[in-house]
Amino acid sequence: MSAVLELSGVRAGYGTIDVLHGVDLVVHPGEVHALLGPNGAGKTTTLGVASGQITPHAGTVSLVGRDVTGAPPDALARAGVCLIPEGRGIFPNLTVLENLRMATFTGMSFRDVQARAFSTFPRLGERRKQVAGTMSGGEQQMLAMARALATDPAVLLIDELSMGLAPIIVEELYDRVRAIAASGLSILIVEQFVHEILGIADVASIMLHGHIAGHGTPAEIADTLAAAYLASDQNRTDERAH
Numbered sequence: 001m002s003a004v005l006e007l008s009g010v011r012a013g014y015g016t017i018d019v020l021h022g023v024d025l026v027v028h029p030g031e032v033h034a035l036l037g038p039n040g041a042g043k044t045t046t047l048g049v050a051s052g053q054i055t056p057h058a059g060t061v062s063l064v065g066r067d068v069t070g071a072p073p074d075a076l077a078r079a080g081v082c083l084i085p086e087g088r089g090i091f092p093n094l095t096v097l098e099n100l101r102m103a104t105f106t107g108m109s110f111r112d113v114q115a116r117a118f119s120t121f122p123r124l125g126e127r128r129k130q131v132a133g134t135m136s137g138g139e140q141q142m143l144a145m146a147r148a149l150a151t152d153p154a155v156l157l158i159d160e161l162s163m164g165l166a167p168i169i170v171e172e173l174y175d176r177v178r179a180i181a182a183s184g185l186s187i188l189i190v191e192q193f194v195h196e197i198l199g200i201a202d203v204a205s206i207m208l209h210g211h212i213a214g215h216g217t218p219a220e221i222a223d224t225l226a227a228a229y230l231a232s233d234q235n236r237t238d239e240r241a242h
């Protein structure tokens with residue numbers, strides 16, 4: 001099956017500093033693709049490139065077979081790329097309903113947006129009038145996902161869904177992620193909770209020092225993954241020693 005999202009030989013960074021040194025990554029339709037790797041490996045930067053926030057200076061980004069390298073974030077959003085950034089990207093001072101209304105820019109009716117949001121996350125329905133910033137972290141993450149679904153994306157990019165949340169809430173959110181993928185959406189998800197995400201991921205890519213060091217099913221990449229994290233722990237120990 002053809003790729004929904006494909007990064008090929010992507011080099012990118014900040015200013016004159018390169019962070020990604022030739023990243024190859026393919027997300028297929030309906031798959032949950034975990035992007036794993038130690039701190040500073042370039043995972044968030046990769047999502048930045050995929051969502052058009054960072055323009056690569058080499059390589060290509062394509063979306064459902066179309067070259068979209070260098071397209072701005074709003075064009076990519078309209079084309080079906082939706083990023084849930086670290087820190088969720090919701091409006092804390094607006095209510096749940098107001099947040100959802102802001103997400104109707106791609107043309108889904110507000111009624112449909114609500115129906116989809118509240119059937120996926122019944123808890124949001126109960127809290128529709130609550131100011132988003134006063135909800136729990138898990139509920140805010142549900143709202144971020146509901147907003148993303150409202151844009152009817154082709155591919156959902158999620159950066160550290162589990163950040164700061166209790167394991168039981170993470171499990172509940174992962175259940176939703178799995179259900180959303182089963183409905184046909186493709187999901188590229190960056191995680192630190194490796195063990196948990198591998199329970200729901202179809203495939204995983206391991207990022208190390210700005211390139212993909214391993215790729216495969218959770219079972220296939222287990223060894224590479226252990227080595228990657230061990231190596232990064234070792235680096236940290238070395239840094240402390242100096």
Ligand SMILES: Nc1ncnc2c1ncn2[C@@H]1O[C@H](COP(=O)(O)OP(=O)(O)OP(=O)(O)O)[C@@H](O)[C@H]1O
Pocket residue numbers: 014019037038039040041042043044045046
């Ligand atoms: N805005 C920025 N300006 C300059 N350097 C940056 C910027 N953002 C990230 N970097 C650097 O780019 C490298 C990769 O960062 P990135 O955020 O992509 O890593 P990550 O894999 O998401 O890490 P983490 O797991 O800690 O979130 C790091 O060395 C980081 O310091």
Ligand SMILES: [Mg+2]
Pocket residue numbers: 043044045086159
């Ligand atoms: Mg990051």
